[in-house]
Amino acid sequence: MKKLIHNHFFALLAWVVILVISLVALPNVNQLTREHSQITLPNSTQSQIAQTIEQQHWGHHVNNTYQVVAVFSNGNQKMSAADRQNVQKTVDRLQKHQDEYGIKAVMGPNDNAATRKQLISKDQTTQLVQLNISKKHGTLQKINRQLSTAVKTTGLKTYITGADILNDDFSGAVQQGIKKTEVISVIFIFIVLLIVFRSPITPLISLLMVGVSFMTSFSIVTNLVDKFNFPFSNFTQVFMIIVLFGIGTDYDILLYNQFKENLGKGMEKWAATKDAQEKAGRTILYSGSSLLIGFTSLGLARFSVYQSAVGVAIGVAVLLIVLLTLNPFFMAVLGKKMFWPDKRFTGESSSKIWQRMANNSVHHPVITLILVFAILLPIGLVNRNQLNYNDADEISNSTPSKKGFNVVEDHFSKGTAEPVTVYIKSNHRLDNEKNLLLIDRLTNQLKDSADVKTVTSVTQPAGSKVRQLYVNNQLQQLTGQLGAAQSSLSQLSAGLTGQAAMQAAATGSASGAASEQAMMAGMGQMSSGLQAGGDYLSGLQKSAAADSFYIPNNQLKNAEFQQSVNNYLSADKKTAKLMVILNSNPSASRATTAVNGLTKISKYSLKGTALGHATVVVGGQSSKINDTKTVAGGDFMRTAIIMIVGIGLALVYVTRSLLQPVYVLGTLVTAYMASLSITHLLTRLILGRPMLTWNTPFFSFIMLIALGVDYSIFLIMRYRNTDNQHHLPTERIVMAASAIGTVVISAAVILSGTFASLIPSGIPTLIEVAMAVIIGLIILVIIIPLVVPSTIHLTYPMRSAMRDNQAKRKGAEQN
DSSP: OHHHHHTTHHHHHHHHHHHHHHHHHOOOHHHHHHHHOSOOOOTTSHHHHHHHHHHHSOOTTOSSEEEEEEEEEOTTSOOOHHHHHHHHHHHHHHHHTHHHHTEEEEEOTTSSHHHHHHHBOTTSSEEEEEEEEEGGGOOHHHHHHHHHHHTOOTTSEEEEESHHHHHHHHHHHHHHHHHHHHHHHHHHHHHHHHHHHSOSHHHHHHHHHHHHHHHHHHHHHHHHHHHHOOOOOTTHHHHHHHHHHHHHHHHHHHHHHHHHHHHHTTOOHHHHHHHHHHHHHHHHHHHHHHHHHHHHGGGGOSSHHHHGGGHHHHHHHHHHHHHHHTHHHHHHHHGGGGGTTOOOOSOSOOOHHHHHHHHHHHHSHHHHHHHHHHHHHHHHHSOOOOOBOOGGGGSOTTSHHHHHHHHHHHHSOTTSSSOEEEEEEOSSOOOSHHHHHHHHHHHHHHHTSTTEEEEEOSSOTTSSOOGGGBHHHHHHHHHHHHHHHHHHHHHHHHHHHHHHHHHHHHHOOHHHHHHHHHHHHHHHHHHHHHHHHHHHHHHHHHSGGGSSBOOOHHHHTOHHHHHHHHHHBOTTSOEEEEEEEESSOTTSHHHHHHHHHHHHHHHHHHTTSTTTTSEEEEESHHHHHHHHHHHHHHHHHHHHHHHHHHHHHHHHHHHTOSHHHHHHHHHHHHHHHHHHHHHHHHIIIIIOOSSOBTTHHHHHHHHHHHHHHHHHHHHHHHHHHSOOSSSOHHHHHHHHHHHHHHHHHHHHHHHHHHHHTTGGGOOHHHHHHHHHHHHHHHHHHHHHHHHHHHHHHHHSHHHHHHHHHHHHHHHHHHO
16 A cells, blocks of 8 residues: 555546546537637627627517528629529528528528619629528538538539638637647657657656646536536637647656656655655746636636636646646656666756856846847837738638638628628617608718718618608609699680680670689789799709608508518617628728727717617627727736736745846746737738737737746746855856756747647637747747846845955955
8 A cells, every 4th residue: 555655556546537537528629619619798899789789679580590691603704694593593492491491581682672782793793692590500510511502503603601600610720720739739749858858758658647637627628618608719729738738748847857867866766756746846836826827817807718718727727736646656656767768867958058148147137138128129119010800811711601701802892791780779669750861861971981882771771862752852743743733724824814805705794804814813823823832842952951861651651661661670660770881891900990980970960869869889790890809909908917917926926036026027028029029020921911810919928928937937946946055146046047948948849849730720810829929939048048147136236246255355365
């Protein structure tokens, strides 16, 4: 029993049981990722209010649905009559089998004049069909697969696209990228550890530790997501893999080097294991704790994408437990065999590069710090560019949904694929002349915006004015009727005049003639009145006042107008929507800026009217991106501050200093700024992308700050463990840099290589984050042995000076 305890056998048994349970309890990861990877914004944002209005206050059986667009394209050739008939046959087939495909609503290009204008391209090469698919029908993957087959049409290229489909395909692309990352990471780490330890056994044990940690923690995270809606995104799994494999291997190197050094000193394997646990384990705990605090602080973020990185904290917690409980089993059982066939047990060799850099910095601390920050700060402050919020760019152009999206952009207005929707939610019915006039006025004002291509609403369902419902047209008809009446009256007057003359000549009656003359005079006055009225109405017709909407009561009940009412007013007739198609890509910066303009126009137009107190919000993809931009930007700063404060407190405990954490964090932030600028430059030059993706700065920041602090802690802990009785602080930090330099460089190489495994994924965000972290790690490996020793010298100047004076006096006495 004592031998079993010495060999940590029960720890092995416990982890075997935990691993089995974790594997059995692991939910369907692919489905979970697709279901929980949508960006969730606060309920108070404009786009979320709009979404709530659409889902909860709209009828016509389209709530709780996915919005999908079927694209029918004949390339750059105009569709023939046969092609158009084939499209209609496909639409008819979809309508006939709605239950089979989960379709709740179909809008085809030939439904009416309005849809012909909206869903058929001007060059007549492309037609669209808008579908609403019930979310209960199945996963988006299933819906995409079924509809892609259902819409196939002879002689035409067909695609299924839309925001929901594109997001789902992005999730699938990330999952495929993760598989590549896992394989590349494992191979890379095995090769590096094989080179470092010259043994095939050590890499296998290290990978086993990390593998157990990842599978256990990922099972915990996914079950929390499945049962309690724990924060999760497309990036949670991939960053858990990268962080755990990267720092897990780093910590293993630290632990195995200490164990190997102990064995080289002649320690028995159990004693060597215990000593390694105490010395290296303390550094691992301190370093891991700062990492844990950093990622845990992300739970305080308000933005769902940022919150999703908190899953890494669970991974780090499990990793620390595994490394310090399961590792000792293999160390105690295998001993020197753990490093077979290598016979050298001297620990890690010293780093001459770090030693020289540290030595120079302690002799010239101020000059060193000025040079470091004079070089890095200007780099960090350049290339401050806008970010790309178009998630469609994350998907390869070879993906069918992306092809369909590109076809729509090529042959329609760029905003056609994802129109913006303006919602007006009132507390009274809107299907009356007074409120319809206000809605029509807003429609025209929105159309006057330079960013807008077309606007459709209840009063303009085809995107243009209905002439019969405008006062000038109605006045024109009335003026025409008055003119006809005046002409008839003139003819009647002339007829009566002739008749009166004949009667007077025949009878010689003066009284009869006088009566007829009086009647004709009255008709003359009436004709003059009609002429004046006609002139007035003609003038009014040509005035700006006549260019306004007016619908008579009998027209409100008209069947054609009721179809428009059903499309653009809610079931209770208290909410109206206006569909706005922008000139630009709905995800482009110009489109998101236009959302603010549309909101201002809408609220200003209705201010002081019967709809002045109505809720006015703008929804759609552009609005959601605009809200994402606002929320993400604000939450980035807030979360960054929380993270830095948390790590700073951990550093205060580790360093026992108030100044050292400031120096370390300042170094990390400077390295981050410089790496992001360099990444942007390389992305533009190599990848041909003018902007970084909007996720890149945040994920680069948390990875570089949380992981980069490890290397400073490695150096500081080595400094603290160095004999302080016989050496100055400046001497100790140089010795520590020499001793730990190779470990840090090896760890940085492994972490860089692990992040490099993200590049083959093909996902722009992952590629850019990988580049930023790798560049940042290179910068840190260079500046840590310069900055930390310099700050040590500046932090303890009196102690160093006193020791120098003592040395000088002692030397003088000896002479």
